[in-house]
Amino acid sequence: MSRIALSLCVATAFALALASPARADFSSCVASLRADGARAGVSSQTLDAAFNGLQPDMKVLEFEKQQPEFKTPIWDYVDGLVDEERVADGKTAMAQNAHELARAEQTYGVSRYMLAAIWGVESNFGTEMGNRPLVQSLSTLACFGARPAYFRSELMATLKIIDRGDIPAEKLAGSWAGAFGQTQFMPSSYLRLAVAGSDGRRDIVDSADDALASTANYFVKSGWRSGVPWGFEVKLPENYSGPSGRKAKQPMSAWAARGITRVDGRSLGEGEAGLLLPAGSAGPAFLVTHNFDVVYSYNAAESYSLAACVLADRLAGGSGIVTPWPTDDPGLSRAGRRELQTLLARHGYDVGEPDGAIGAKTKAAIADFEQKQGMPVNGRASQKVLEALRR
Numbered sequence: 001m002s003r004i005a006l007s008l009c010v011a012t013a014f015a016l017a018l019a020s021p022a023r024a025d026f027s028s029c030v031a032s033l034r035a036d037g038a039r040a041g042v043s044s045q046t047l048d049a050a051f052n053g054l055q056p057d058m059k060v061l062e063f064e065k066q067q068p069e070f071k072t073p074i075w076d077y078v079d080g081l082v083d084e085e086r087v088a089d090g091k092t093a094m095a096q097n098a099h100e101l102a103r104a105e106q107t108y109g110v111s112r113y114m115l116a117a118i119w120g121v122e123s124n125f126g127t128e129m130g131n132r133p134l135v136q137s138l139s140t141l142a143c144f145g146a147r148p149a150y151f152r153s154e155l156m157a158t159l160k161i162i163d164r165g166d167i168p169a170e171k172l173a174g175s176w177a178g179a180f181g182q183t184q185f186m187p188s189s190y191l192r193l194a195v196a197g198s199d200g201r202r203d204i205v206d207s208a209d210d211a212l213a214s215t216a217n218y219f220v221k222s223g224w225r226s227g228v229p230w231g232f233e234v235k236l237p238e239n240y241s242g243p244s245g246r247k248a249k250q251p252m253s254a255w256a257a258r259g260i261t262r263v264d265g266r267s268l269g270e271g272e273a274g275l276l277l278p279a280g281s282a283g284p285a286f287l288v289t290h291n292f293d294v295v296y297s298y299n300a301a302e303s304y305s306l307a308a309c310v311l312a313d314r315l316a317g318g319s320g321i322v323t324p325w326p327t328d329d330p331g332l333s334r335a336g337r338r339e340l341q342t343l344l345a346r347h348g349y350d351v352g353e354p355d356g357a358i359g360a361k362t363k364a365a366i367a368d369f370e371q372k373q374g375m376p377v378n379g380r381a382s383q384k385v386l387e388a389l390r391r
Contacts, residue, residue, distance in 0.1 A: 026056045029143035033152065037159045046163040056140040057132065063176035064145055067301075074278045074303050076331030076380070078321070081121055081307040083333035087314045090116055093125035094315065100209040108216035109226030115212050117312035118298065122184040126208055129182060130174035134158045138178045138187075154178050157187035166190075171205045180204075182211035185218075193218045215298075222297045223290065230295060230309040231273060231288035233263045233322055236281060244275040246288055246302060255287060263322045278306060284323040329382045337381050343389035344369065 030051050037047050072080075094101060094116050101112040116125075123129045138158060141151035158178065162169045174180030178187060181204030185194060194202040194214040204211040237259035243250070252268040255275065262268060273287035286306070295305040314320050332340060334356035341354035341362055349365035363379035370377045373388055 042159045060176040075325035077303045079331040082311045104212045104216040110216040113312040113316040126182040134172040183215040222294045230292045246274045249274045282326040329384045
């Protein structure tokens with residue numbers, strides 16, 4: 001048995017051993033959640049429907065510990081979200097929703113390309129919104145997660161959404177953390193910032209119009225500056241050792257004085273920016289403005305923000321990141337990941353349907369394959385693993 005498989009067996013046994021006490025604790029916790037809901041004015045009918053017979057989803061606790069924005073190499077994360085397939089799908093989605101995007105851009109002053117990029121990164125343009133029931137996920141995280149107060153608050157917001165009739169409970173399914181809809185709003189953000197379309201309902205699940213307008217409203221309330229770019233890729237002078245960091249903003253003239261230039265040769269322009277070095281000074285470098293920080297407020301990870309911004313540029317006709325990442329083993333596009341999974345299946349591994357999503361089964365299969373091939377074992381879907389599988 002491989003080390004990965006043994007670890008999975010041990011983890012499973014441990015989870016089973018804890019199952020009964022966890023469920024007993026969950027029942028007690030749910031009673032307190034129900035009491036909080038009642039104090040918040042949620043009807044007993046809604047509370048009954050939400051909590052009667054509710055069981056925890058312990059899988060969400062694993063996701064909480066393994067968020068890809070913080071665990072995945074930056075080149076894998078960006079390449080997995082910004083590939084030719086997503087750019088093509090995005091241009092098609094933009095053409096099909098041109099009126100909705102134009103209206104959101106005109107009303108709120110947020111670039112249609114940025115709105116489409118958020119839409120693409122969050123739900124693949126409304127096609128992958130997540131299927132975990134919000135009440136179950138948020139209740140589990142409120143009872144057993146690392147941030148119980150935060151998820152308890154989001155659960156209360158979810159109950160209010162249901163109680164008010166904004167969105168039916170059966171439509172409130174999404175990510176492990178409770179984000180839902182085509183642009184993945186957290187429930188509290190929905191209550192504060194979602195806007196209604198022509199029918200008066202704030203339906204970010206079934207209406208791209210509402211989802212895009214709500215996201216634009218979110219950006220405006222977070223300080224989006226119309227007409228200002230998120231930033232751009234730059235070239236550093238050799239052996240650069242000056243200041244860096246998204247928050248360390250300085251005038252463009254100060255960066256120019258340090259010998260920093262745009263990769264396309266154009267002027268740095270006016271305003272202030274911070275120097276973002278997501279892979280250190282040997283990798284791609286970016287001067288990022290206040291609008292990059294607004295994107296960051298949507299999902300507090302620089303890797304996420306960079307991927308969304310680069311996708312926005314690609315949708316607008318740009319070429320994407322020019323400077324190579326500092327690695328001899330690049331990540332894979334979704335097409336490459338699907339090919340990797342298909343080849344793993346041909347080698348006898350159970351990885352499920354080849355969908356390009358690298359989950360526990362695929363990682364375990366990669367690790368076992370790497371071990372058998374005498375490669376460094378890390379379970380990463382990479383170019384070297386794909387090439388080895390092709391041989």
